[in-house]
Amino acid sequence: MGPSGAGKTTLLKCLNGQNNRGLSDGSMIYSINNRNIRSCFIKSNVWEHLLSGLTVRQTLLYASRLKNSRITSQLNHIKIVCDLMSELVISDTADNRVETCSGGEQKRIVIACELTSHLKPNMLCIDEPTSGLDSNAAEVIINCLKVLSRRHGMTIIASIHQPNNDILHMFDTVYVLANGGVCLYSGVPHYLRQHFKDNGIECNENQVPIEVLLTIASKDKSNTTIFNNKHENDVNCESITQTNLRPVFGSLSISKRFSFVDMYYLLCRSLTHTFRCQWVSLLLQFICFQMLAIVMKYCFTPDIILPDGCVELEFGAECYQTEAEIMNEKLIKLNIKYNTCLLLSVAFVVLIVMSVTFGADFRVFRSQQQNGWYSTGTYLWCRTIVDLIPVLMALPLFCWLTNLYNRITFYVFTFALNLLVIMCTQSVSQLSALLFMNEPKVTLIFAILIQVVTVFLGNSLIPVKELHYTLQALSHLSYSRLSFECFVIMIYGLDRCQAPQISTVLYGMEIDDYIFWPNM
Known part of the structure; x- marks a missing residue:
């Protein structure tokens, strides 16, 4: 006190x-x-321990499976959960979602989660277990803690604010x-x-x-x-x-090491939480993808794919442009703008959605990881997969709608390139959420700022060769540049121009075919 x-x-x-x-x-x-x-530590805010969308029984079952994943003997997780719910007087709430439970019940659920391990902690530190509760609910919690202390031989240390x-x-x-x-x-x-x-x-x-x-x-x-x-x-x-x-x-x-067993249980839990509680943002992401594809396709004429950008490289060739060649040059520029806009727009939508959703449950991860539920690597791999699943549902249709070339090879390359850009964007959003965990607005602003910098160094808006040499060196870290150059090579390179022809597009941007696979 x-x-x-x-x-x-x-x-x-x-x-x-x-x-x-x-x-x-x-x-x-x-x-x-x-x-x-x-030891384990329980924070005063229950939402740093609980995930919404799960029932009390599901929450405790996942806790038991994660905390006991290293136990080789067969454990009856259902019995462990039922016994704890009985001890902490929350059996009546077993099939209720945790967000619908009262404050006192939520605090007891958090305590139960930490006690699901087969080898129980012998020192339990609880920060303000009675905060926000009336005197009756507070007395129930303290009485439950005293029973647990006596029954399991456990030291319980709690910070209390003005008890009666x-x-x-x-x-x-x-x-x-x-x-x-x-x-x-x-x-x-x-x-x-x-x-x-x-x-x-x-x-x-x-x-x-x-x-x-x-x-x-x-x-x-x-x-x-x-x-x-x-x-x-x-x-x-x-x-x-x-x-x-x-x-x-x-x-x-x-602390725990990376485990595929932990990753499986964490993946199941995360999918349940995501599709029950974040389905609105995922649906909006899907709709944004498809609406963007439809709008972009009808804003640009299919003729933009016709010019190949090849010219004859012969001694004594005439260098003046005909009217048709000038029109072809305009169509080439429109084609580059079309594909660049698609790539950047997809990345921007994903950046916003992932920056908002990643920070929402990161505090839960931090509490559970510190109490030995799973490793940091397990959580980040799981989170990456869960975030990519909605993208993998929306991206195939998006790439099909925007594929003006109607070639399966171009479709596959477009899908792969978009997916790689999205994974880079996902890393940016995760980094932003880690740096500004308690400031969601700052997280979003910082993520957008990084995205703007990568686009600026991306060789699409401003030619990299016109920038200062330090920025030119820095541009090699820009995934926007790597993806843009891959797109340009995919459309106008890779032996599209037969000798003695050369690609005016690649020549003008100083891009060589051989950098395609290194960039990928």
């Missing part, structure tokens, strides 16, 4: 190995010699922090009044001891009472660490 800003959440993260920067120089964590710590007297006395030990992270009191709740007497602190019968202590805790750490209690606590800590404790080095959190 303690006032806001005293460091309650930071302390929990330090104990769980998630925030060692919160420890001062010389701080050490000790453990009983014969115990290996298996009944809830306070349900805890075995109270640890009160003053401003600056200084320990003001550590002991059993019912000893508080005696503690005040021993330290000469006034607390009459009409005052609630914990409220008096929190009032003192909110004062500056130079306060005499706080200073004296800090000194007493330091002496007690020094005497305790001389007994049967050992220092703990490194992280206490659980």
Whole structure:
């Protein structure tokens, strides 16, 4: 317990190995010699742990399968889930979606998820389990935690904000922090009044001891009472660490390696969540693809594909252009603009959709990964596949509608090139979401900014050879340039012009046929 800003959440993260920067120089964590710590941390916001669209039963079953994926023996996941739902009094909500449950039920669901592992954590850190709940719901949660602690031999450390007297006395030990992270009191709740007497602190019968202590805790750490209690606590800590404790080095959190089993379960869960909760954005993406294809196809005449852009390279050839050749040059430019617009428009639509949807469940991943559900690589591969599935549903029709050449080879190359560009765009959206996880608007702006830069260096709007040499070097990192050059080669290169002819398009852009496969 303690006032806001005293460091309650930071302390929990330090104990769980998630925030060692919160420890001062010389701080050490000790453990009983014969115990290996298996810890997990539950945040105050339940939506950093739960995915909407899943029922309570589905949520717990996936949690059990993911957390126990390394167990070789056969486990009855249904029994594990049913037992936990019974212990935490959420059996009645088994078939309800998690977003329809009450606040107290959601917090108990989160706790149940972390306890589905066969080898349960022996230290559970919970940040404000009673926040946003009425006194009755708060008492139910604390009572459930006490039952779990006794039944499974588990240490449960919770940060509580202004509990009533009944809830306070349900805890075995109270640890009160003053401003600056200084320990003001550590002991059993019912000893508080005696503690005040021993330290000469006034607390009459009409005052609630914990409220008096929190009032003192909110004062500056130079306060005499706080200073004296800090000194007493330091002496007690020094005497305790001389007994049967050992220092703990490194992280206490659980970590897992990449696993195809985890990836399978995570893929099933992610697909359920995506198609139940994000189907509107996916439908809009599909419609945008097809509407874009139809509009673009009817805005450009099919004649743009007729000129081949080839000229005879012979000694003494005439260099003036006829009216037909001038018209062909215009059609070539329109064809390049047509395919460039299609490529960039698809990338832009995907960029917006993926930037918005990726950040939505990334906080859930961070909480679950830190508690040992799965590895980072497992999540990112799974997320990449899930994001690409709607694209793979929309892209074939899009490429068929926009294919003016009516050749299967051109269709296949167009599909492959669009897919590669979309995968690059997906990486940009993921990077933006990782950098600005709590700022969705900034995420979108940053992703669009990167897209604009890649287009600027893409050799389509401004010839790269006209840019500064540093920008020319940087343009080799632009997937817009790589894809644009591949498209131009696919249309006007790859032996389209037979000797002694050359392609005026490739010659003018200083593009060679041989870079096609390296670019791909």
